[in-house]
Amino acid sequence: MQVSTPISNALIKELKPYDTLEITGVIYTGRDAALPRVVKLIESNKLDELGIDLNGTAILHTAVSVAGIGPTSSNKLDIESSIPALSKAGVKIHIGKGRLTKETVEALKEYNSVFAVTPPVTALLTSTVVEKKIAAFPEEGMEAFHMLRVVKFPIIIAIAHGKSIFDK
Amino acid sequence: MIKYDEVVNKTAETLVKASTTFRPDQIEAYERAVKNEDNPHAKWVLNNILENANIAENKLFPLCDDTGIPHVFLEIGDECELPAGFFAAVEEGVAKGLRQLPGRPMAVLGDDKQRISQSAGLSSDPGDLAMAPIQIRHIPGKKIQLTVLMLGGGPEIRGKTQRVFHKHSVDTVLEEMIAWAKDGVEKLGCQPCILGFGIGRTNVEASSLALEAMKNGNFLVQSDMEKKITEAVNKEGYGALGLGGRTSVLATFIKVGPQRASGVRVVSLRVGCCFDPRRATVVFEG
Numbered sequence: 001m002q003v004s005t006p007i008s009n010a011l012i013k014e015l016k017p018y019d020t021l022e023i024t025g026v027i028y029t030g031r032d033a034a035l036p037r038v039v040k041l042i043e044s045n046k047l048d049e050l051g052i053d054l055n056g057t058a059i060l061h062t063a064v065s066v067a068g069i070g071p072t073s074s075n076k077l078d079i080e081s082s083i084p085a086l087s088k089a090g091v092k093i094h095i096g097k098g099r100l101t102k103e104t105v106e107a108l109k110e111y112n113s114v115f116a117v118t119p120p121v122t123a124l125l126t127s128t129v130v131e132k133k134i135a136a137f138p139e140e141g142m143e144a145f146h147m148l149r150v151v152k153f154p155i156i157i158a159i160a161h162g163k164s165i166f167d168k
Numbered sequence: 169m170i171k172y173d174e175v176v177n178k179t180a181e182t183l184v185k186a187s188t189t190f191r192p193d194q195i196e197a198y199e200r201a202v203k204n205e206d207n208p209h210a211k212w213v214l215n216n217i218l219e220n221a222n223i224a225e226n227k228l229f230p231l232c233d234d235t236g237i238p239h240v241f242l243e244i245g246d247e248c249e250l251p252a253g254f255f256a257a258v259e260e261g262v263a264k265g266l267r268q269l270p271g272r273p274m275a276v277l278g279d280d281k282q283r284i285s286q287s288a289g290l291s292s293d294p295g296d297l298a299m300a301p302i303q304i305r306h307i308p309g310k311k312i313q314l315t316v317l318m319l320g321g322g323p324e325i326r327g328k329t330q331r332v333f334h335k336h337s338v339d340t341v342l343e344e345m346i347a348w349a350k351d352g353v354e355k356l357g358c359q360p361c362i363l364g365f366g367i368g369r370t371n372v373e374a375s376s377l378a379l380e381a382m383k384n385g386n387f388l389v390q391s392d393m394e395k396k397i398t399e400a401v402n403k404e405g406y407g408a409l410g411l412g413g414r415t416s417v418l419a420t421f422i423k424v425g426p427q428r429a430s431g432v433r434v435v436s437l438r439v440g441c442c443f444d445p446r447r448a449t450v451v452f453e454g
Contacts (some may be wrong), residue, residue: 020209063233063234063272063274065272065273066270066273066294067230067233067234067235067269067270067271068229068230068233069233070232070233071357072321073322073325073355073356073357074357075355075357097358097410098355098356098357098410099354099357117410117411119213119216119217119408119409120233120358120442120443121216121217121220122220122231122232122233123220123221123223123224123229124216124219124223126233127223139289140289140290141291141292142274143290154216156209156212156411158410158411165411165412166410
């Protein structure tokens with residue numbers, strides 16, 4: 001399925017585990033250092049000041065560096081604990097890898113957001129990026145909050161509406 | 169006579185090769201896994217990994233954006249005289265290789281406390297990433313074999329080094345290794361995994377042996393113990409990228425060292441990711 005950003009609530013409602021998507025448009029990236037700081041900005045209503053609109057967006061859990069991009073483990077404490085607040089703020093697709101907890105599965109369901117995984121195939125994924133810039137926290141270097149414009153970035157839905165591919 | 173510049177340049181080349189290239193045995197293991205896989209999602213992931221390896225090798229682009237912490241393993245011939253400055257040349261070669269690659273700029277800046285809390289930022293120079301302390305073994309002859317292994321961070325979260333009470337049974341230890349591996353492989357998210365085990369007398373020795381196992385490992389040569397662990401984890405069906413299927417573990421590499429006269433064995437596990445072991449070797453003729 002081809003998907004363009006911003007992503008609508010209606011589209012998310014239709015998604016189920018194992019659906020494969022290719023995303024085209026603007027997505028954000030963040031990981032251990034940036035995501036908890038984004039959550040703090042949301043809590044203090046300061047996100048607008050940086051010109052960041054999370055409504056209908058996707059966040060890819062990655063660093064952005066000269067070595068390219070690739071999903072990091074989303075179940076690292078700083079990253080997974082940011083998912084509920086980011087979902088509440090309008091993030092529709094969280095992209096990373098690894099199993100998430102039941103609590104996170106529930107939070108995604110509550111805010112009509114989904115979790116998707118993508119293989120850590122850096123050489124391939126980096127070839128989908130046509131533009132990149134730092135959106136916030138430049139002092140974090142490769143861990144800064146980045147905006148990427150991507151064409152046909154491949155993902156597989158892993159958790160949607162309370163159902164997880166990681167459940168046995 | 170081994171020259172300083174030769175060591176710098178060949179070490180750099182070897183680091184780039186380790187970071188960008190699959191070896192023939194590794195490719196064959198993946199091709200076998202694709203043939204053996206029924207799950208279409210897992211097959212998609214395995215094929216993506218092979219395509220990624222193809223792009224990475226042709227463009228000399230990193231296989232994974234976590235280009236890893238450089239670990240150098242040296243095997244020095246008993247009849248070889250090390251030239252002055254050899255270790256400095258290796259270090260310079262690692263920095264040069266990281267800049268050439270380029271490696272991810274992830275050297276953490278600051279004093280002890282700042283580096284622990286990562287509160288003083290990162291260096292923007294890929295070459296600032298310090299290599300891990302060198303491992304050394306000796307071999308017969310005049311040559312020096314230098315292997316660069318690039319160790320990514322995900323596997324460091326899932327690996328561990330701990331004592332196991334063996335109860336005078338190899339099966340007791342194997343069962344414990346399988347239990348650790350299942351736990352780590354399920355959570356890693358970069359399956360298929362490559363498991364590296366070292367079994368020794370101390371925590372330091374076991375970790376060093378695990379690295380040696382990753383240095384030696386050939387995907388097409390698997391011992392009974394290695395096969396047993398691979399098969400036991402694969403029965404769980406986590407599959408490539410956790411999407412289910414037959415291939416949760418592609419291979420297991422074990423190095424058993426000398427053991428302590430005691431009821432305790434120290435086991436070290438690296439739950440390697442789908443690109444592990446990212447390694448390449450260069451030989452210097454002494």
